[in-house]
Amino acid sequence: METAWSGKQFVQALRTVGAERYHDRHPFQRRMNDGALDPHQLRGWIVNRFYYQRNIPVKDALILSKLPSQEDRRRWITRIVDHDGRAGDEGGIEAWLRLGAAAGISRERMLSQQGVEPDARAAVDSYVEFCRDRSWLEAVASSLTELFAPVLVSSRMAAIREHYPWVEPSGLEYFERRLEQAPRDVEHGLRLVVENARSRSEQEAAVAALTFKCGVLWRLLDAVDAAYPDAVHA
């Protein structure tokens, strides 16, 4: 049996997963940030990513049902409210619908799931199933892509403002919110994982869960990339 990593080594192993596999490195995301997408391609991403957004409260409810303590549930439940909203605060799913509207995609089309690619759907569904079937520790570890999100979210917002001025800036509120929410959420998630994955095999299971989740986000972009190839210019 291998020796457990120190907390510092464990966090480094988790961060290495992000450095190597987070979807900020995906060719489609790079083209988005470089301003190389046409409106059809960017809208394709918004529609497909919305299928992921809609499933966030579902996977978080599954995690909620298996967390080890009432106190942890009290913290985790804010993630569901952040996305589903509540009276006086419409929440992240509604904000993503407004991003769609700001990019010229009707609410009806967003909600219809028309245009969600089968491979994008399969990737997201596999994430929900992972959170349903795996241990709470693996499910929470899979959420730790939030460690890497703020840098990408900031660069994506800047890129949309600079390169895609036809997207109304009001549509970017979702990303603004996430810049506040993600660090708060990941502080809790990371602490839960680091404090509870004590053996090397538990630590490696957490790293594997985060690797799996990076794969989910990557496959989502693969599906968009395949469905919305660059136009061939003469």
Next chain:
Amino acid sequence: METAWSGKQFVQALRTVGAERYHDRHPFQRRMNDGALDPHQLRGWIVNRFYYQRNIPVKDALILSKLPSQEDRRRWITRIVDHDGRAGDEGGIEAWLRLGAAAGISRERMLSQQGVEPDARAAVDSYVEFCRDRSWLEAVASSLTELFAPVLVSSRMAAIREHYPWVEPSGLEYFERRLEQAPRDVEHGLRLVVENARSRSEQEAAVAALTFKCGVLWRLLDAVDAAYPDAVHA
């Protein structure tokens, strides 16, 4: 294929389950309301029932993960907050701990699960599994024991005040809260079930789910009854 019941017939079928099988008819509950329990027996009920209380947010998170819409989740999530609490409102689990304290059971003993009978645990666990494995419609239908709860909760509170004056009245706050919460919750649950169970077979599955849930509550009292028999008086 049998014809679907009308909404009125369906609700009547659900109410009949309660009239025939709700645990207000259980011998142990009847003795509680008649003032016939000794302190040891009443404390036994409080400790065992607490295992049920602690699992309410777990089963509600499982239901939350499978509800058909964001709007339904926004309503259902209040059940979890009602039990787990939030900043400034300690919630139903904490209120049940205070009931234990009011009856002379330490917080530590309540939280330790010492004294939870195996059959009580099995009954509650089967309920959580039911909500995990069955359709959302069946899981929601199983919550409809709330239709029958207010009458029992009221009579139980009155009985404790009258017959068990050694229980500090401040401990009854949990029941006070439920008298407000249960009618609000069941309005949503009943509407979800009645509007979505359209075929006779779906309606019968809902009735079966409610029957199962009545069995869970009944088995919990069976377990307490067996573990805390009446003292033999000479």
